[in-house]
Amino acid sequence: MSDATLDQSATRWAGKSDGEKAQADLNFGNVPPASERDQDDPEVRAGQEARLRHVWAEPKGWRYWSAVNNTEVGLWYTATSFAFMLFAGVLGLMMRVQLSAPDNDFLTASFYNQVYTLHGTVMMFLFAVPVFEAVAIILLPQMLGARDLPFPRLSAFGYWCFLIGGIFVCGSIFFGAAPEGGWFMYPPLTTQERFSPGYGADIWLLGLSFIEVASIAAAVELIVGTLKCRPPGMRLNLMPLYAWYVLVVAGMILFAFPPLIAGDILFELERLFNWPFFDPERGGDPMLWQHLFWIFGHPEVYIVFLPAIALLAMIIPTFARRPIVGYSFIVLAAVGTGFLSFGLWVHHMFATGLPAISLGFFSAASEAVAIPTAVQIFVFLATLLAGRVIYSVPMLFVSGALAIFVIGGLTGVMVALAPFDWQAHDTYFVVAHLHYVLLGGMLFPVVAGVYYYWPMMGGRRLSDKLGKIAFWLMFVGFNTAFLPMHWSGLIGMPRRVWTYPADIGLELPNLISSIGAFVFAAGFVTVVWDVLRPRKGEPYAERNTWNAGTLEWLAEVPDEAWGVRSVPIVSSRYPLWQQKNFMADVDMGRYYMPDAEEGMRETMVTSVLDAEPVQCLRVPGPTFMTFWAAIFLGAVFILATFHLWTLTLITAVFAVGAILVWLWRGTAMQPEKAEKDVGLGLKLPLYASGPKSVGWWAMFITMTGDATAFISLIFGYFFYFTVSPVFPPPMMAGEEIGPGVLWPLVALALFAASWLTAILARNTNSKGAVGTARLLMGCGVLLSLAASAAILWGPYVTGLIPTVHVYPATVWVLAIWTACHGAAGALMLAYCLARSLAGRMTPTHDIDIVNVALYWHFMAGTALVTVATIALFPLAV
């Protein structure tokens, strides 16, 4: 038995429940190649189906929670994010109760602060972004005719991180310890203990940093999935529009979340260790936080909005009974919005006193982004006009979404003008605007998606009657709640106040808003009831119940765990409409990979532009290792919140250990043969390394995100340089301060040497000189550890004290970042050495060292930029 199956203990367990005999009947390993089978023979098909069903079966009993398949993980992910959404919704209702009357004392001021902070935080970080990842994890493989995403265990790891972090952040309010600073945190209000005592801000920072890990993991998974796991023939021009949106949004996550992680690091260092990044008395500047937060925060609005609009791009053609009008224009809108949304962040900072010309640039970009946003709305309208629209509950929510979003978009164009924003800033006008945008642009489309896709996931259609009731309650309730807020905002009601006095005209709009909020909530509860109500007696919906054209509707009812019966050849945008006999051919296994001959989970990897088959990828099965890795990593963040440093270090070691075990047992597996017949006379390799492998792309994408976080820290250095009169500051007359030049240069030389050893190790290993390669890997470990020590030694021997001023703190942050990455690089080389010694890495099976060499390219760049910034730049100015 191979390593892969040894590791899939849960799968074996599932097999045993069918009886040992059943296992033997499946005949794994003795099945003839797929091309030689007669797919018209029902017995052949029955055998194939039994094998596929067995291989992809979800684990039974308590081991169910070790599942990693996209259908299970996606379902947990979606359900969890909706649970957090309901929790945050209750918080929203509590706010509306408090504000329904003047001088109300339903909530205390402090508790109100916690409630609104968590409402915003949970809705954004625990619902809006994760629900995109959740839905994409379910839908994307189905839409691409793939059996699974390329890294199923990464999805599971992301889910567990999300669940643990989410419970930690939400749970804090039950101990009265929730953050009080708003979802934006406002340093120095929240960085200094005297203004914000307690753990609230730490819980916010560390809990969310942990969840951001999950988001970036999902982004890596979805980018590689979209680019490399499409079915044969699905060229870029034939991709479902949803996949285009997923690609753009995952790319945006990669550039938007890392600046916030960098900001979180600075923020937490200030809270925990008193490093003065945002303290003006010691050279710091709260504006840096504003920049880093909003560089994340504004793209995030589009990260939330685009995937929901992507659902509309799938729903509208189905009910208009025709292909989308203007496919290229949707691509324009998605990609264009993705770029322009990074030029808007300062429009959240119009009131901070920046020069008008700076505001002007961002105001201009904020107006420009209306162009691609409107283009997609017009594409939808054109598709509806050109088709014969079938009225249905999903379409009802689609039309509600468009109406509400357009209103939000128009107020958006208003507040993008700085002079208008100065009037409306921090008032309920902005609250109204952002709720129109987010609910119209995200919640209504998501509910449309729930009604549209539920037959695929739950096997039955949701009730039309309840759906209509829910829609009208939600639509009327929403407008009743939020339209008056424009008015109360313009009267002058500020955001984030826990109460207001009588007799200034605010009673009536607030009362109306509160009533509307409860009507809206009643509508949403109707949706929840419709989804959860028992419907044992009801018949299953027929397959492809809406008569749609895209691949996800191949799903059987009730669902089969294998994803698709065979991986189809696609030659059109709507194969179920445009390719004759398509569903029958898929079901008869007439396409690729109709079998699981060796009892392994497999999916197909294809090329980026034209989706030509390049590899039959073995994907790993159920495991608890991802769960443990998330538990220990979560413990690191949670224990750090409460300053339990020893335990933090211990759990950090466990977390690294769990991740190493996961990698050791579940990645870069050597297949038992070089290639495999996947049917229709096509033979594909089972192993690929370098740019041909999905792992190499995952490393590249992860390191791009990592580099973005690093560049954000570098930006911090130059930000302080720009805003400070003298930087580095003169500490004492006539004395230079800084990390010196000697030790940083020594570190740079050592990093360069370890970079070279990593490259040479890769090259000598592939040439077959395994002994030399092992020696080089060993040297690389020592060199990179020495380099990491040297980069820290510089600021240490020159006596830079990070609590004194922001300059030493910034130098230390960059040195520590580089040293940590150097230590990680050493660990990776040591891992490769161990793999080589254990015979798990050979000259032909060299994924590990190739990916580590790729890491070292980024590492070398990091070291170069760090040393140039902290040691050489001060010499030049």
Added chain:
Amino acid sequence: MAIGNKTRDNLWTLITAPTIWGVHFLLCYGSVAYGCAPNENIFQTISGFRIFVGGLTAVALAAIGFVFMRALGEWRRNGGRIPHEEDSIEVRERFLEFSTVLLAGLSFIAVIYTALPAAMMVDCR
């Protein structure tokens, strides 16, 4: 990237024009923010930076215009019709060219938008 008048389009050529917009935007904002920092003398003029932004805008518009004309020309020579829903390498190429044209058009407009504040404002107020 362009070899003769025949480029093999891919995802990188698709995002060239919006990337030019991004670089232009960052340099415009970064230069003026640097020029006005620490923003104490708000009546300080920024003529030099405005000239810089103007020159930068001309370069960016020329580059985007080149991308636009290149993609449009190739799209036309390759048949120049929509929709691009056939199953062939040629149609996929044409699809990428057409999408590049659209994105270049959007980026062109967005660069002009970005430059407008520098055309109108004279100091650091």
